[in-house]
Amino acid sequence: MPKHGAWLLLLCLPAFLSAQETRGTILGRVTDASGAVIPGVTLRLTNAATNVTVTTRSNAEGNYETPYLLPGAYRLTAEMTGFKTFIREGIELRIADRLTIPVAMQLGEVSEQVTVTAETPLLEAATASMGQVIDERRVAELPIAHGNPFLLIALSPGVVHTQNPGLDRPFEPTHIVGYSMDGVRANRSEVTLDGTPNTALNNRWGVGDLMAGYTPPADMVREFKVQTVTFDAAFGHTQGGVTSITLKSGGNQLHGTGYYSVLDPVLNANLFFANRAGQPKGDFTYKRWGGHGTGPVRIPGLYNGRDRTFFSYGYEGIHESRAMGAAYGSGTLTVPTPEQKQGDFSALLKVGPQYQIYDPLTRVAAPAGRTRVDPLPGNIIPPSRINPIAKKILSYYSDPNAPGTADGRNNLIRVNDPEVITYFNHVARADHNFSPKHRMFGRFNTYKRFSHSSHWFRNLVLGGYSE
DSSP states (O other), X not given: OOHHHHHHHHHHGXXXXXXXXXXEEEEEEEEOTTSOBOTTOEEEEXXXXXXXXXXXXXXXXXXXXXXXEOSEEEEEEEEOTTBOEEEEEEEEEOTTOEEEOOEEOOBSOTTSEEEEOOOOOSSOTTOOOEEEEEOHHHHHHSOOGGGOGGGGGGGSTTEEEOSOTTOOSTTOTTGGGOEEETTBOTTOSEEEETTEEOEEEOTTTOTTOEEESOOOOGGGEEEEEEEEEOOXXXXXXXXXXXXXXXXXXXXXXOEEEEEEEEEOGGGOOOOHHHHHTTOOOOOOEEEEEEEEEEEEOEETTTEEOTTTXXXXXXXXXXXXXXXXXXXXXXXXXXXXXXXXXXTBOGGGGGTOGGGOOBOGGGOEEEGGGEEEOOBOGGGBOOGGGSOHXXXXXXXXXXXXXXXXXXXXXXXXXXXXXEEEEEEEEEEEEEEEEEETTXXXXXXXXXXXXXXXXXXXXXXXXXXXXXX
């Protein structure tokens, strides 16, 4: 392909990409005191946190529209010669909102001002989709187990969680988005992050089941919206609803948080039925820490990003060890005794002659096409006959901790074998404003989970490990 053809393809590519837009739109109509529309009015929308201003004009029908606005508080200013300056403060634009804000101009000088104080419209008249916004205050102040923001999806009407409620940590991506929305089965609804898909297929459960691709730390979430009914043509890739998340984008003021939490078994009571059965409390350790920061990008002596370039960064870590329960952390195994590891199987002869061990090196031909093999004296394998590699492997087997059966089976019992987890999460975002009409942002996120489970022998030889 010619070079200019490749560039043409690259420039056209965005037209074919689909995304669910998380930025908002403010639109409306400009009229005078008689209700007649006014074309050509200059309107400015200024973000209170970043001081970034977007400018537009009303068209021939008096309509204006300013799309792709980051969620936040805005001030609307309208100016035109022969009319007083119109100002409306405190317009709260939420994620994916389409707010209709009418502008009523009054005759007078531009130097005169008319300031309108009104609540943000509660009804979105510009869209037929139905949803619930989980705002920044709820995300910040409501108690969330393990800092998992997806737990707040349950605040929306028409939504019910149907997966395992105990698997609610941020690194359990299948269960934490297991919500049924308006009757559609769980794990069939889309999740987006800053307007891009944030799900992956989970073919383990069935074709079409979705799991979360990434779970941001709660302190980095600006807000999110749960739409259980999506009539908008922009939404696809879902049989149910859509959960749209937008991250904090930073502003002219530095903000940040830090936290450290510890759960200790000493502070926990035992379960009622465990006490009744005489079972002790389960042992566990849990530590979670993290923090986030937002503000303008500043490089002393080189660059001041105030009103132009902003950053946000968040980190979270979890170290945990907890019992896995009967399904994964409990069970019974059969292991060799310390004597058997040395080749001594004499104890089995007391159970019955069927446990006699024969020496394979003594096998010779016998009449009638048969073979004869001599038994090992005392049912003991000579140390010189034991392969050193096999002996080393046997050393990793745990010794029995229970009598087991007469022939030595089922002699290793593990109860509530712990799962040891190390988890860390990084996310960073940068926003830059080239001009009132050209803006760009980029985001990087990653998380790692190291999990050790089913350590029956309490060493590195056996045990599940995932990353």
